[in-house]
Amino acid sequence: MKLKVIDAQRCVGCQLCMFACSRRSGVAGLSNSCIGVRSAGGMSKGFTVIVCRSCKNPPCARACPVDALEMRPEGGVRLKAEKCIGCGACRNACILKAVFWNHETQKPLICVQCGICAKYCPHGVLELRKGLEKEEVRS
Amino acid sequence: MTHAYPTKVLYIDMTKKSYKTVERPELFAQYLGGTGAAIKLLDEHCPAGIDPYAPDAPIIFSVGPLTGLFPLASKTVAMFKSPLTGNLGESHAGGRAAQAIRMAGYGAVVVTGASDLPVYVAIHGSTVHFRDATSIWGMKSLFTAGSIIRAGEPGAGVRSIIRIGRGGENKVAFGSATTETYRHFGRLGMGAVMGSKNIKAFVISGERSIPVEDKKKYRDLYDQIFKAAVGSPVMKKYHDLGTAGNVRTMQGLKAMPTRNLQSGSFEHAEAISGESLAEKYLGRRLACAHCPVGCIHIAAVREPYENESYFYKTTMVGYDWELIYALGSMLGIGDPDGMLLLIDEVEKVGVDSMSAGVCLAWATEALEKGIIGEKETLGLKLAWGDWKTYIKATEHLVNQPNDFYKALAKGSVHAASIYGGADFALAFGGNEMPGYPTGPASYLGFLLGTRHSHLDNAGYSLDQNAIKSGKALTPPQIVDELIKEECWRQILTSLCVCLFARGVYTPEVVRGSLEVAGYSLSDEEILALGKTIYRDKYAFKIKHGFDFDALPKPARIFETPSPTGPFDLAFIDEGLAYAKKRIGALLAG
Incomplete structure (x- = not known):
């Protein structure tokens, strides 16, 4: 399963995806979101939707000095929170800026590709897809 | 029990360029937030007779207990003394301002004083910066000023930038403030009040969590509101x-x-x-x-x-x-x-x-x-x-x-x-009138509405119903309906719910969402609170010179054919006289 931005042009910037991601843990607000919606240089220019691509050879995991990011066979990483020292090296290593940060716990926020964000996107911007490997090669 | 409503008020003094945060849980426990909290704060800081441009005249921003918890609770309420009317200035804006204020940790922001130089105020979580804005003062377009501020500030994606243009700087009495390029604190001149304080903009950002006691109830009600909204x-x-x-x-x-x-x-x-x-x-x-x-x-x-x-x-x-x-x-x-x-x-x-x-x-x-x-x-x-x-x-x-x-x-x-x-x-x-000249209920709504917004009263829909049914209401009937509906909408605007979503936020949904936020209020108590907030706004208006008998009515509205059929000055005056009596009784308790 992999999260995919299928059409960022349809994004209206409502951020329901961000709230949904944060709400996974049962709290309201935005501190836990692993997805980001930002204007592409002002609201008139539309939005950039930042999601983790679950890289096969993830730079975030390579940058972690304490092996707190465990690689998943299908790509992407899992955070071992008990190992994490909150140094921020993973965040700096991700050029997509898809490693988000919880300022309350001082730990990274790593997308687990659960797709809750896509479930709450009312405008068809996001999708959780199965077996994306072939399409990835094409695009 | 944990509650999920805001408790903090941020006080900013533009003269001293200082700020402090005060815990005021009772304010939000009693008045919810938005309109209810703002009118209390305004009354505390805005004495009768004060010049709207006096340094001491405040600008209040207030958000609601549902902001950040539920969809559609996205409005920020601003209150100030209006330089256009010399009375209660209340303006609501969408965009990201409400979310940013709540995520920065506040339920309300009170701004007083005036800066010696043009500045913009950057509020990032618990820290407030006063940044020099002399280079962007007088800039031809407020869009350009906005993009310059945007480039230099953190919080991309979770911030709000509330800025004024030359209209506010030059104190046009209806100067507005723009947030996120396309949303506004448009009416009644908040931009001019910002201009009088030498404030070019506010930048606000934050990312917090809001703990909720009953997680299951929260998720279920969230889904109910979400489905109702998208369906x-x-x-x-x-x-x-x-x-x-x-x-x-x-x-x-x-x-x-x-x-x-x-x-x-x-x-x-x-x-x-x-x-x-x-x-x-x-x-x-x-x-x-x-x-x-x-x-x-x-x-x-x-x-x-x-x-x-x-x-x-x-x-x-x-x-x-x-x-x-x-x-x-x-x-x-x-x-x-x-x-x-x-x-x-x-x-x-x-x-x-x-x-x-x-x-x-x-x-x-x-x-x-x-x-x-x-x-x-x-x-x-x-x-x-x-x-x-x-x-x-x-x-x-x-x-x-x-x-x-x-x-x-x-x-x-x-x-x-x-x-x-x-x-x-x-x-x-x-x-100046909003674009709903449908008949006498609309005009009575414009004259009597506490916010001067057609959205806060039912005038337009009363006229529409009269047109459809062919049954005209009497002036007292219109006033009764206007007051009843406006009292309810004080609850919605205290929750900072967009009034386009008033059909989604039914009394039942309001009660349920308040429970999730940590309140325990019955339907009757909620209605009574709406009435209290309405009364408090009228008390402020009358203290600042509002007079039912001194409201000018342009003759044009009686001359241009109305879709409801003709009505005259006597009809409107009868409505105003009745309203004076009813609201007078409400104020007398």
Whole structure:
């Protein structure tokens, strides 16, 4: 399963995806979101939707000095929170800026590709897809 | 029990450039937030008789207990003393401001004092910075000022930038403040009050969590609200055409405000209708934070450069019903390109579109009737439909190069008090009319509404029902309905719920969502609180000089045929006399 931005042009910037991601843990607000919606240089220019691509050879995991990011066979990483020292090296290593940060716990926020964000996107911007490997090669 | 409502108030002193945070849980426990909390804070800081531009005059921002928890609770309530009316200024804006204030950790922000130099105030979580804004003061377009601030501040994606243009800087009495490029604290002059304090902008950001006691109930109710919002036909209407869909409705009712309301029918209505604009110009839709609807419609206007072939400038211009009425039909403009470019000009300078349009419409008629001449307009031949001249007049309105434009920048009622023409100065309580001239209930709503917004009272829908059913209400019946509905809407605006979503936030949903936020209020207690907030707003208004007997009613509203059928001054006066009695009794307790 992999999260995919299928059409960022349809994004209206409502951020329901961000709230949904944060709400996974049962709290309201935005501190836990692993997805980001930002204007592409002002609201008139539309939005950039930042999601983790679950890289096969993830730079975030390579940058972690304490092996707190465990690689998943299908790509992407899992955070071992008990190992994490909150140094921020993973965040700096991700050029997509898809490693988000919880300022309350001082730990990274790593997308687990659960797709809750896509479930709450009312405008068809996001999708959780199965077996994306072939399409990835094409695009 | 854990509660999820805000407790902190941020106090900013612009004179000392200092700030402090005060825990005031009782404020939000008792008054919820939004309108309820703001009127309390305003009353604490705004004594009777204070000049709206005095350094001590406050600006209050307030958000609600559902902001950040549930969809559609995305409004920020601002309160201040209005330089346009000299009375209660209340303006609500969407965008990301409410989310940013709540995520920065606050339920309300109180701004007093005045800075010696132009500054912008950057609030990032618990820290407030006062940044030099001298280099962006006086900038031609507030869009450019916004992008400069954006480039230098953190919080991309979760911040709000509330900025003013030259309208606010030059204290046009209806100077507005713009947030996220396309949303506004539009009405009643909050931008001018910011200008008087030398505040170019507020930048606010934060990312927090809000703990919720009953997680299951929270998720279930969230899903119920989300489904109701995305499945509702009303919300679909707002997404598809937006409020611009009203053009056909209002034209159909013969309530399309045309050429300073000399008529209720506009021959070019179709060209500026929501359907036509969507088909030919719609380039993007936007949403406020945490709102699935996306009702903000942006037109792409392409203009060729005069001396260079195949070279075009594309401008993204927000449009909705109020802009179309005020800067389109009210000025006789039926050319959609021209209307959109005039809207863009009004946006760049940062003045309220409705007041600007109505003031220019009054000036056009005054020129036609010879009350003013080209000496006053500085040679501009204001004429219905001539959008190029209206763009030039907007520049004059903002720069105020002579006594006439200085007077017009204080509003149509003020200008008419000097030059004459009060009978066709379409303002109520000093505030230029919104675009719903459907009949007596609407006008009574404009005159009696505590916020001067058609959205806060039921006047328009009462008129519509009367038109459909053919059953006219008496003045006391209208007033009773207006007060009842406005009391309920005080609850919605204290929760900072967008009033477009009032059908989603039924009394049951309101009670349930308040429970999730940690309140325990019965339906009766909620209704009683709405009444209390309404009463508190009237108490403030009367303390600051509101007088039921001294409200001017422009004769134009009785002359132009109304879709409800004719009504007269005696009808309106009967309603006002009844309201005075009822509201007097409410205030007496």
